[in-house]
Amino acid sequence: MTDPATFMTAPDGEGRFGNFGGRFVPEALMPACVELEEAFRSAWSDPTFVDEYHRVLREFAGRPTPITPLERLSDKLGVQLFAKREDLAHTGSHKINNVIGQTLLTRRMGKHRVIAETGAGQHGVATATAAARLGLTCTVYMGEVDTVRQALNVFRMELLGATVVPVTSGSKTLKDAVNEAMREWVTCVDDTHYCIGSVMGPHPFPWMVREFQSIIGHEAAHQMDELGVGTPAAVVACVGGGSNAAGIFAGFANTRARLIGVEAAGGAAVVGGSPGVLHGMRSLLIQDEFGQIKEAHSISAGLDYPGIGPEHAHLAEIGRAEYFPIGDEDVLDALALLSETEGIIPALESAHAVAWIAREAGHLLPTGSTVLLNLSGRGDKDVAQVRAMMTEQS
Amino acid sequence: MTDPATFMTAPDGEGRFGNFGGRFVPEALMPACVELEEAFRSAWSDPTFVDEYHRVLREFAGRPTPITPLERLSDKLGVQLFAKREDLAHTGSHKINNVIGQTLLTRRMGKHRVIAETGAGQHGVATATAAARLGLTCTVYMGEVDTVRQALNVFRMELLGATVVPVTSGSKTLKDAVNEAMREWVTCVDDTHYCIGSVMGPHPFPWMVREFQSIIGHEAAHQMDELGVGTPAAVVACVGGGSNAAGIFAGFANTRARLIGVEAAGGAAVVGGSPGVLHGMRSLLIQDEFGQIKEAHSISAGLDYPGIGPEHAHLAEIGRAEYFPIGDEDVLDALALLSETEGIIPALESAHAVAWIAREAGHLLPTGSTVLLNLSGRGDKDVAQVRAMMTEQS
């Protein structure tokens, strides 16, 4: 391991985090990616922009989100557990942090429209929300299968003034929605920004999204100090594309905290994947022996992504962060556990992190150690699904 | 109007706000009401209790909730509009403020169980949440009709470890759930606290719940100052039982702000009701010519209550607050308006307040005046219903 002060800095000139990242996009999109990178660099070093980003997070999105000491669950598990409450952010997850940054940047670039991909709809709803606030036109690409499964989220986006386009290509789910959004972006890149929903895609997206999400980690580090706890022994977050994990890791990358990413077993790009190129980036992907991308399968739509952000691939490779899979069967139990001991119904995504903590307390997480859980979202969106599954089980 | 410094103080020794309030309960419950009043007085003047109440609101419930300047809607309506964001509080509405206070009080009284009534389920979910956090046993009474209409909220409460009891008496809706909770309370008052969900019921509930909700108004007054806006010309809140309205009014009662309560037209106890005695209080009620209580009918389950808290009846009588009805037909439009102009999907309840503002901007609300909207809750819980209604309409 290298000197701790060097983790999670900006990527290199090619947008690489070690061996991962880069910019694998059609020539038609290269100028837009370059323009975006420049715009982001300029905005992110402009106090006016940064101040407005923070003001909107505070006044509109409800930041800072609190850290909740999970007292009863701590007693039960024998570790000292704290939750960073992204479930309390506007629209119900950390996704809002990123879209506020990107929509402000869109306006700054003089563009008046955003497009986005969405799986279950969380990022789509967040994008539609941030777009509505600024009066930007918004189109969301969503796999046809998901538009049916998540009809209420489709309606939510429509209420927010967005147009939802069902994607009928490929497996008709999230990864195809990304493909389709990219295809669309090619046609309208002049006046439209593609608001990617996680730390993925071509440079500068993985870096930019991490920067917009790092507010989570910076707040959390400060709050843990204020609580008198200081640096936790471990920081645990679920990983789909990896934006909530990257966001909270950013606050602790240069401390002694262990950084733990929890993947869905059916979409575990670190544990079960291999290097590959998809959606504009070189990263770890689940693919078959011929390099065809596999569909991810998880109980939680938000983790149903066959890849992981390139910076995570890098952090895994250098050993700064560790990644573990959690199977669907443990997720429901974890969701119920947090609900009944703490009065917080987590998103199925976040419940993966809870499940890992519940399993590893007393093992990989030594008894008595302090653990910071990133509670990336609330479970309201999942309650109907959980009910159906629990009814089936019993 | 009397000296402004005298509004919204504690009720008199009989628990009256002017001609309203009191304690109309069976003898069996009198000792519990007296005990509760004493416990509340003692707790509320005990810095240890008050500090813990504030700590839990901060660390668990996400307070302070922000005030969002609604810039685009302001432009549209010609008034300067601000929203107090109770929709960002844990569980999605202001209801959490009250239940945190009452569950802490329950523990302080040495009781280990709470019961609650609920209509659509918001207060039930909030109570189950706060109970889970403290490890209190929780039983929620819910009209059978509502358990069917709001099956997901029933499941949510169950996830949180609560038992939901369908109430089959009377109209099988909210007011019957209150009756049933009272009936049950009689049988278990020794070890059980009845956690009422609004500023209603026998003394000390209307006062106590207002006190627990007044955090909304106190925060808001401070935040409006911080924003450099100061006292708004009007403070607007929807009114079911009246707890969110009482909470925000409390911060502005002794200012020049107009206090506006917006009732559902189908449950307008101030405009369409008359004095009566129900659920332990003397207040304004919707009743027929023989004093039989009528069922309220509103698009929003949270406003489906045939009465109003006694302090509101008093504020209406002395003219310190004004109450207006809004019909169902205007509520859907208001919900869509706030969603698409500001990226905030309000609860149907809160959309009543939005609808009134949209209607009265330029009329009762002079152009250019500052208006503070209490956004009591988020609309996620209502999206399925709204979708069905909008589909029907079109």
Added chain:
Amino acid sequence: MKVVERDLRAIRDAGRKVLVGYFMGGVTPDWTDHVEAAILAGVDAVEIGIPFSDPMMDGIVIQQAALRALDRGTTVDSVCADLERLRHTVPLLAMTYYNVFHHYGLERSAGLLATSGLSGTIVPDLPLEEATPWRTACDEHGLATVFLVAPSTTPERVRRLAEATEGFAYATARMAVTGRSSGTGDGERVVASIRLVSSVPTYIGIGITTGEQAQAAATVSDGVIVGSALVQVILDGGGPRGIEDLVRTFRTAIDRGTESVA
């Protein structure tokens, strides 16, 4: 001391236990026939329920009766009008929730009740602290106001309630609404607490559903109040005959109890 109390004290003085029966006004077209049957079979006083939409102190049986009565269009006026055809020799007390009188007008309600032959009222959601306006109206028309004493009532409140109650003190046997559970519960203790501070006749109610329970309760008090058990017979279509039979069972039971003690 109002007439009704004098009468009820007299019964006690005669060594007889009092049986009070509860009937819901307007529950059937011929509801007064049930009351007559009960009087015939030996009740010493009758509570006449006036239905209310939200009967907070009542369990399922009386709730159903109230709903049925309301569906039939029953009002204070109609109950009082029906009472005109009731031949009765025992005191009648109106039992309902406060809003009914509050809405009708306190003064007007008391007047109507008095002229309709009622001699008192029981209003379970009107505690002592809130009762002054109603008691004033009742006083004006010679109506007694009966208060309930619960197992949870503190000694200090027992004293005030026993002092305030007129006609009799209603000792609730259990912490429960009507018709929920059965048995004499804490009745004996409640009665004892009242007797400690007052000589007012004290009857046990709430939960008395069988002759044995009635007998047990009567043994430790001045009488018993039977409600849901009677109303259930009517809801089941039992008719005046069913009421007569059931009342006789209770009557016999409490009289036997008295004899065995005597």
Added chain:
Amino acid sequence: MKVVERDLRAIRDAGRKVLVGYFMGGVTPDWTDHVEAAILAGVDAVEIGIPFSDPMMDGIVIQQAALRALDRGTTVDSVCADLERLRHTVPLLAMTYYNVFHHYGLERSAGLLATSGLSGTIVPDLPLEEATPWRTACDEHGLATVFLVAPSTTPERVRRLAEATEGFAYATARMAVTGRSSGTGDGERVVASIRLVSSVPTYIGIGITTGEQAQAAATVSDGVIVGSALVQVILDGGGPRGIEDLVRTFRTAIDRGTESVA
């Protein structure tokens, strides 16, 4: 200069416009018959698609063809094996997405392609900045790497792309993926920008679906690339005969254009 570019320059020098046809490897069992038919009917070069699960630069037609090919179990190996039975006289270029080669191994991929008779590659999601490892592998095996130039490409990038591309420069006529819209769009402008800085043969592709469009595009460039229009024929079950007919239409159109200019 690699062989393929010398050949293509020679065609231009001969005053003839180049027609490039795209075919999806493995889309049908007899897919090479379509390629042969196209060659017979006059294409000057062929792009051989190797199917990828996530074809980011392709519209619905080529997506469907890729899906069909994948369902049939098509792989780099199978496409190359099929090519053994293809009698061809014109250059073949592999077209696919980078992950296919990345996963198979760059060195291994380039070697296989070269031994299978391919003379170059087009990888639309591999921009110049990321291409070095692949170009190195291709160089080793004599494969040309073709780059695309888009309407959005800046002059400075046009220069670098024109310098780097081998065989020809692929001028995309519009800001769109394959098979989306039709017409020559910005093709002329893109070609002009390339010609400003390079003498590399420059063909217009993306959106050429009719003979007229092909003729117009060929007039302002060195040739045209036709993809979705041909693939659609195969998806519709058109067979080698259908391909032959359509290729002849394009051939005639661009040749006529040349004559009319000459």
